[in-house]
Structure formats: C-alpha cells, structure tokens
Amino acid sequence: xxxxxxxxxxxxxxxxAVDAPGGQVTQPHKQQLLKRLNRIEGQVRGIAxxxxxxxxxxxxxxxxxxxxxxxxxxxxxxxxDHTRGxxxxxxxxxxxxxxxxxxxxxxxxxxx
Amino acid sequence: xxxxxxxxxxxxxxxxAVDAPGGQVTQPHKQQLLKRLNRIEGQVRGIAxxxxxxxxxxxxxxxxxxxxxxxxxxxxxxxxDHTRGxxxxxxxxxxxxxxxxxxxxxxxxxxx
Amino acid sequence: xxxxxxxxxxxxxxxxAVDAPGGQVTQPHKQQLLKRLNRIEGQVRGIAxxxxxxxxxxxxxxxxxxxxxxxxxxxxxxxxDHTRGxxxxxxxxxxxxxxxxxxxxxxxxxxx
Amino acid sequence: xxxxxxxxxxxxxxxxAVDAPGGQVTQPHKQQLLKRLNRIEGQVRGIAxxxxxxxxxxxxxxxxxxxxxxxxxxxxxxxxDHTRGxxxxxxxxxxxxxxxxxxxxxxxxxxx
Numbered sequence: 001x002x003x004x005x006x007x008x009x010x011x012x013x014x015x016x017a018v019d020a021p022g023g024q025v026t027q028p029h030k031q032q033l034l035k036r037l038n039r040i041e042g043q044v045r046g047i048a049x050x051x052x053x054x055x056x057x058x059x060x061x062x063x064x065x066x067x068x069x070x071x072x073x074x075x076x077x078x079x080x081d082h083t084r085g086x087x088x089x090x091x092x093x094x095x096x097x098x099x100x101x102x103x104x105x106x107x108x109x110x111x112x
Numbered sequence: 113x114x115x116x117x118x119x120x121x122x123x124x125x126x127x128x129a130v131d132a133p134g135g136q137v138t139q140p141h142k143q144q145l146l147k148r149l150n151r152i153e154g155q156v157r158g159i160a161x162x163x164x165x166x167x168x169x170x171x172x173x174x175x176x177x178x179x180x181x182x183x184x185x186x187x188x189x190x191x192x193d194h195t196r197g198x199x200x201x202x203x204x205x206x207x208x209x210x211x212x213x214x215x216x217x218x219x220x221x222x223x224x
Numbered sequence: 225x226x227x228x229x230x231x232x233x234x235x236x237x238x239x240x241a242v243d244a245p246g247g248q249v250t251q252p253h254k255q256q257l258l259k260r261l262n263r264i265e266g267q268v269r270g271i272a273x274x275x276x277x278x279x280x281x282x283x284x285x286x287x288x289x290x291x292x293x294x295x296x297x298x299x300x301x302x303x304x305d306h307t308r309g310x311x312x313x314x315x316x317x318x319x320x321x322x323x324x325x326x327x328x329x330x331x332x333x334x335x336x
Numbered sequence: 337x338x339x340x341x342x343x344x345x346x347x348x349x350x351x352x353a354v355d356a357p358g359g360q361v362t363q364p365h366k367q368q369l370l371k372r373l374n375r376i377e378g379q380v381r382g383i384a385x386x387x388x389x390x391x392x393x394x395x396x397x398x399x400x401x402x403x404x405x406x407x408x409x410x411x412x413x414x415x416x417d418h419t420r421g422x423x424x425x426x427x428x429x430x431x432x433x434x435x436x437x438x439x440x441x442x443x444x445x446x447x448x
Contacts, residue, residue, distance in 0.1 A: 024166035037160040041153055053134035054129045057194035058214055064187045065221045068180065072447055075176045080440045082169035088436065091207040091427040094380055097420065102170055104416045111446045112336065184335055192328045194323065203315040209308065216304045222335045223296055224448065248390035261384040265377055272373040278360035281418035282438055288411045289445045292404065299400045306393035326394055333401045 028081045036074045043067045075110060079103075139195045148186045155179045187222060191215075252305045259296045267315045299334060303327075364417045372410045379403045411446060415439075 027033055044067060050060050083103060089098035139145055156179060162172050195215060202211035252256055268291060274284050307327060314323035363369055380403060386396050421440060426435035 006193060010389065015122060025168055026166045027163055027169070030163060033163050034160055037156055037163070041156045041160070042154060044153045048153070049145055051139055051142060051145050051149070054138045057139070057190055057198060058135050061187060061190055061194070061218050062221075064183060065218070066188070068183055068187075068222075071180055071183070075173060075180075076440070076444055076447065078169055078173055078176070079443065080436070082173070083436050083440065084433065086169060088427050088432050091424050091432070096424050096427070099217055100416070100419050100424065104412070104419065106170060106173050106177075107443055107446075108412055109174075110180075110443075111412065188328070188332055188335065191331065192324070195324050195328065200315050200320050200324065203312050208315070210314050211303070212307050212312065216300070216307065219303065219331055219334075220259070220300055222331075223300065249392055251387055251393070252388045254387060257387050261361070261380055261387070265380045265384070266376045268373055268380060272377070274372055275363055275366060275369050275373070278362045280361055281414055282442060283412060285414055285418070286445075288407060288414070289442075292407055292411075292446075295400060295407065299397060299404075300408055302393055302397055302400070302435050306397070309411060310393060330381055330394060330397050330401070333398075336403075 013066060025086065027078065028085065029077060032076060035076065036070065036077075040067060040070050040074070044072065047105070079110075137198065140191065140197065142191060145186060145189065148182065148189075151181050152179060152186070155182065184222070191218060191222075248311065251302065252309065253301060257298060257301065260294065260301075264291060264294050264298070267294065296334070303330060305336075306330075361422065363414065364421065365413060369410060369413065372406065372413075376403060376406050376410070379406065408446070415442060415446075418442075 043063065047060060047063050047067070050063065087096070087099045087103055090096050155175065159172060159175050159179070162175065199208070199211045199215055202208050267287065271284060271287050271291070276288065311320070311327055313322045314320050379399065381397050383403070384394060386399065423432070423435045423439055426432050
C-alpha cells in the first residue's frame with residue numbers, strides 16, 4: 001500500500017502496457033495472468049474435492065505442489081513485469097532506490 | 113496414483129481418522145482443511161480481482177506471497193497427518209520402506 | 225538437542241548403518257556425506273575468492289545457487305536416512321509420535 | 337559469464353562501491369560478505385565434524401538449515417547490491433532490459 005509515488009504510469013514503457021488514471025497499473029500480461037489465476041482457482045477447488053472424496057494424501061499433495069509451481073510462475077511473471085515497468089521507470093525518474101528497496105522486500109518474501 | 117497398497121486404513125490410528133472402504137483416506141483434519149482451501153480459493157479470486165482493477169503490482173505480489181504461505185501450511189498439515197497415519201501404519205505392517213520413499217519424494221518436491 | 229530417547233541405535237536397521245555407543249548415530253552414507261560437505265566447503269571458499277577478485281555479481285550468485293542445491297541435496301539425504309532409520313525404529317518401539325513431530329519440524333524449516 | 341557489457345563500472349554509484357578496471361565489480365559490502373562467507377565455511381566444516389562424531393541427525397539438520405539461511409542472506413545482499421548498482425546503471429545507460437532479464441533468471445533460481 002506504500003510507495004504510491006512510483007505507481008502512476010509505471011508500466012508506461014513496458015511491452016503492451018496501458019496506463020490507467022489514478023495511480024493504477026495495468027498488468028502487461030493481464031489476460032494471460034487472469035487465465036492463469038482462473039486455472040489455479042480451479043486447481044484449489046479440485047484439491048478440496050479430492051479431500052471431500054477421501055482421496056489418497058500423496059495424490060493430494062502432488063496436486064498441492066503443482067498449484068505451488070503455478071502460483072510461483074504467476075508471481076515471477078508479475079515480478080518481472082513490475083521490474084521492467086515500474087522499477088525501470090522509477091530509476092529513470094530518479095526514485096530508483098525506493099523502488100529497488102520495495103522490490104527486494106518482495107524477492108526476500110519469495111526466497112524464504 | 114501409485115503405492116495403493118498402503119492406502120487402506122492408513123489413518124486408522126491417527127487422531128479422529130475414519131477409514132473408508134476402497135483404499136480411501138479420510139483426512140484427520142478434513143473440515144479444517146476444507147475451510148483452509150475455501151479461504152485460499154477466495155484469496156486467489158481476490159488476486160484476479162486486483163489484477164482486473166489494475167491494482168499496484170507490489171500489493172498483488174504481497175497477496176500472492178500470503179497465498180503461498182497458506183498453501184504451504186495446508187500442505188504441511190496434510191504431510192504431517194500422512195506421516196502420522198499412513199507412513200506409521202506402513203512401518204508397522206512392514207512396508208515402511210516404500211511409504212518412506214514416497215514421503216521423501218513429496219518432501220523433495222516442497223523443498224525445491 | 226532434545227528427543228535423545230530415540231537416538232540410540234536408531235539407524236540399526238538402516239542400510240549399512242552401524243550403531244555407536246552413547247546415543248550416537250552413524251550416518252548410513254557417512255563417507256559420501258563427508259565428501260559432499262568437503263565439496264560444499266570448497267565451493268564456499270570459491271565464492272569468497274570470486275568476491276576477493278571482484279568477479280561479476282551474476283556469476284557469484286550463480287555459484288551461490290549451486291551451493292544451495294548441493295546443501296539441499298545433502299540435507300535431503302540425511303533426512304531420508306533419518307526417516308528410514310531413527311523414525312522407523314521409533315515407530316516400531318512405540319515412540320513414533322515424538323519422532324514424527326521432530327521430523328515435521330525439520331521439514332517445516334526446509335520448506336519455508 | 338555472459339552479459340559482460342553491463343559489468344564495467346556498474347556499482348559506480350552504489351554505496352561505497354569502487355570500480356575496478358577490466359569489467360570487474362567490487363562488491364559494496366565486500367568485507368562484510370567475506371566475513372559472512374568465512375563464517376559459512378566454518379559452519380559447513382562444523383557439520384562435517386558432527387557427522388564424523390556420529391552426532392544426532394536432527395541436530396545436524398538443524399545446523400544445515402542455519403547454513404541455508406546464512407547463505408540466502410548473503411545471496412540477498414549480493415542481489416540487492418547488484419540491483420542497486422549494476423541493474424540501475426544499465427537502466428540509465430539504456431540496456432535495462434538485458435540486465436533485468438539476467439536479474440529475473442537469478443531470482444527464478446532462488447525462488448524455486
């Protein structure tokens with residue numbers, strides 16, 4: 001919720017990015033991401049169904065690990081677009097240090 | 113899908129576990145797990161909504177990292193119940209080595 | 225340091241394991257593990273040398289990631305031998321629950 | 337070994353960074369990193385000693401997990417300095433896309 005200052009237009013020069021008014025960020029791969037999240041949502045529902053049906057733990061956990069990979073792939077896509085768009089724009093505007101601090105906080109969260 | 117031989121009744125001596133016929137496994141924390149998965153499903157939908165609304169990437173990624181933690185917590189719960197139930201039962205029945213090989217495959221998948 | 229009670233002889237029926245007196249555990253893959261750790265130690269020294277020589281960050285980080293994989297592989301080997309040996313023995317002796325709680329604490333630490 | 341073009345002087349405007357001739361990068365936290373790696377090397381040797389002495393698997397794995405955290409912390413430090421220095425410089429010089437692609441490859445390696 002912080003660092004609103006590098007939001008506006010930060011994907012302006014990224015591939016296929018469109019600026020929205022009011023400090024918003026249109027994801028460059030918006031439709032692809034929505035499709036991915038839709039699929040992940042279905043996978044989560046699928047696991048609930050497996051548990052309902054008393055399926056074998058190992059089969060359930062194999063599915064959970066597949067969701068985790070799908071979620072990581074989506075996160076890495078957003079992270080890359082964010083770096084190419086918002087962070088790069090911030091660097092050019094002279095507020096690179098704040099944007100990079102924020103980026104590293106995210107990376108830290110995903111590494112650990 | 114493999115290792116069907118240690119499925120039947122493998123949670124039989126775990127806390128609150130009930131055996132189902134036909135090689136099925138009733139999760140000892142079934143209702144709790146279903147509630148968790150329901151919440152995770154809602155969180156995934158929430159992220160799709162954030163992307164729809166062009167919310168800031170960092171806020172989206174913070175949410176993705178929260179889902180990841182929730183998913184890991186669910187996985188660790190299932191893994192622990194599986195070890196206490198199925199693996200322990202297999203060891204007692206003399207088929208511990210196959211059950212442990214299967215368990216380690218799962219752990220490997222979540223560590224990497 | 226806890227759970228000393230399932231230490232003694234816990235690898236007694238694991239592949240190539242030899243019990244040592246005094247609650248000790250001889251790793252079934254002792255020589256292989258020592259060789260691995262020796263190699264990892266050399267890799268860590270190699271990174272220090274790269275930093276000394278002002279080598280490019282990306283090349284250094286590629287090496288750090290290789291060490292991390294090597295370390296995880298060693299950990300998974302020890303974890304598997306521990307499960308096959310100590311945990312399995314504990315289950316047979318009736319102290320499976322304590323051994324499994326301890327095992328899950330370890331897994332939790334490596335997953336997160 | 338690739339991407340040599342954004343090496344030279346890439347930490348030139350980072351905190352305490354000093355450029356070296358010949359496409360080299362002096363780490364801004366060089367002494368601190370060397371100290372950390374030295375400590376990690378000692379920890380790896382400590383684990384080898386624990387295995388030599390037939391110490392309990394769980395105590396060994398607890399130590400391995402501590403090394404992993406120490407290694408991740410060092411990697412995150414180098415990654416942050418690399419982003420603040422090399423990547424930021426590359427963005428300013430107009431070669432940001434290549435530097436960011438390289439950065440994301442690294443992040444991917446540490447997330448998975």
